[in-house]
Amino acid sequence: MVTGTPAAVPSEKKLNILNFYFINGVTLLVIGFFVYMYQTGISWETTASTHGTNWWSVILACVWMVCASLSITGGYHRLFSHSAYKASWPVRLFYLAFGASSFQNSAIKWSIDHRRHHAKVDTDKDPYNINRGFWWAHIGWVFYLDPKGSDISEAKDLMEDPLVMFQHNYYFRFGAVIAYVIPTLLGLLWGDPLGAFILCGSTRLIFQYHFTFAINSYTHMFGRQPYSLANSARDSFAAAVLTMGEGYHNFHHRFQTDYRNGIRWYHYDPTKWFVWTLSKLGMTSNLRITAKEKIERAKAAVRAQKEVASQTLAMKGAQAKQVFAEKSAQAKQALAEKSASAQALAHDMSVSAQALAHDVSDRAQALAHDVSVSAHALADEVREKSEEALGPKPHANPN
Ligand SMILES: [Zn+2]
Numbered sequence: 072m073v074t075g076t077p078a079a080v081p082s083e084k085k086l087n088i089l090n091f092y093f094i095n096g097v098t099l100l101v102i103g104f105f106v107y108m109y110q111t112g113i114s115w116e117t118t119a120s121t122h123g124t125n126w127w128s129v130i131l132a133c134v135w136m137v138c139a140s141l142s143i144t145g146g147y148h149r150l151f152s153h154s155a156y157k158a159s160w161p162v163r164l165f166y167l168a169f170g171a172s173s174f175q176n177s178a179i180k181w182s183i184d185h186r187r188h189h190a191k192v193d194t195d196k197d198p199y200n201i202n203r204g205f206w207w208a209h210i211g212w213v214f215y216l217d218p219k220g221s222d223i224s225e226a227k228d229l230m231e232d233p234l235v236m237f238q239h240n241y242y243f244r245f246g247a248v249i250a251y252v253i254p255t256l257l258g259l260l261w262g263d264p265l266g267a268f269i270l271c272g273s274t275r276l277i278f279q280y281h282f283t284f285a286i287n288s289y290t291h292m293f294g295r296q297p298y299s300l301a302n303s304a305r306d307s308f309a310a311a312v313l314t315m316g317e318g319y320h321n322f323h324h325r326f327q328t329d330y331r332n333g334i335r336w337y338h339y340d341p342t343k344w345f346v347w348t349l350s351k352l353g354m355t356s357n358l359r360i361t362a363k364e365k366i367e368r369a370k371a372a373v374r375a376q377k378e379v380a381s382q383t384l385a386m387k388g389a390q391a392k393q394v395f396a397e398k399s400a401q402a403k404q405a406l407a408e409k410s411a412s413a414q415a416l417a418h419d420m421s422v423s424a425q426a427l428a429h430d431v432s433d434r435a436q437a438l439a440h441d442v443s444v445s446a447h448a449l450a451d452e453v454r455e456k457s458e459e460a461l462g463p464k465p466h467a468n469p470n
């Protein structure tokens with residue numbers, strides 16, 4: 072269940088220097104080698120040192136890719152983590168050898184992390200919690216130290232298997248031999264030890280990393296949820312193609328002990344076909360399958376939950392529409408009322424302005440009249456005063 076958005080990197084985490092430099096260093100080496108191959112080309116020549124990479128090295132890398140991928144999906148995941156079937160010791164040894172070459176930890180440590188992922192999916196206790204974001208779930212978590220360190224005591228069932236414990240104790244050396252030493256020696260057969268070393272060891276490893284990690288990131292974000300809505304896991308055909316069938320992750324989270332991830336015959340699940348073929352050869356047994364009725368019940372429950380969710384959504388949509396319509400009508404009415412009062416106010420102001428103008432005009436006229444009258448009176452008074460001051464006018468000489 073998605074619960075908020077925690078920090079992309081937990082504050083208590085410390086950088087795993089070894090993993091950080093190893094993965095980034097190998098990635099740079101692989102990019103550099105691609106440039107080298109582009110410039111020198113690939114040939115079938117067995118005197119290869121002057122002719123670039125040999126096609127046999129490319130083919131060997133593809134074989135290593137298939138073996139290592141099956142060891143993670145069929146071995147680390149479905150056998151060791153989930154006990155979805157039993158396997159004879161040669162099969163377990165094959166898984167442990169190529170699993171070590173995948174440099175994703177020893178089988179027992181990988182299984183502990185993965186069991187935690189299932190038990191605490193989408194929470195802070197999930198090592199690759201998708202709620203910390205795509206980057207953290209994909210590869211970010213690998214760059215940080217596990218606070219539980221090298222403690223493997225919680226996987227007591229796996230501790231009973233001496234092959235598992237041997238791989239755990241010699242994991243890194245075991246991985247180096249399978250990933251690098253054997254391919255380099257085989258590369259000598261066709262004169263391209265460097266190409267075999269890098270293509271089988273590093274190039275294969277980087278591609279395998281990102282394909283495997285896509286299950287923790289991509290299939291917890293994108294795809295369908297036909298079997299359970301209880302967590303973020305999803306079914307994705309594209310992811311299944313990249314990961315030997317592990318992309319049916321919604322089914323897997325719901326029925327994790329089923330040895331299949333893709334349950335239909337047409338579901339692309341090479342791991343399932345591999346384990347089934349080995350069972351026909353007597354090398355695997357007790358393949359666990361979920362009862363059809365149980366699967367159908369899970370699908371029906373999801374359909375019912377989706378139906379309820381869509382009805383609730385439709386109901387909320389209708390309610391929201393109604394509230395919106397009501398609010399719009401109220402707003403429209405309020406607007407109309409305000410418009411009417413604004414018009415009335417404008418009319419009142421116009422009338423007042425006219426009255427004021429009229430009043431001002433009248434007063435101005437009255438004032439002008441008063442001023443004129445006063446001016447005339449003043450003029451008369453001045454004239455009289457001046458006449459008085461000048462005295463009586465002299466009489467005209469009668470002579
Ligand atoms: Zn998952």
Ligand SMILES: [Zn+2]
Pocket residue numbers: 148152153185189323327
């Ligand atoms: Zn699983």
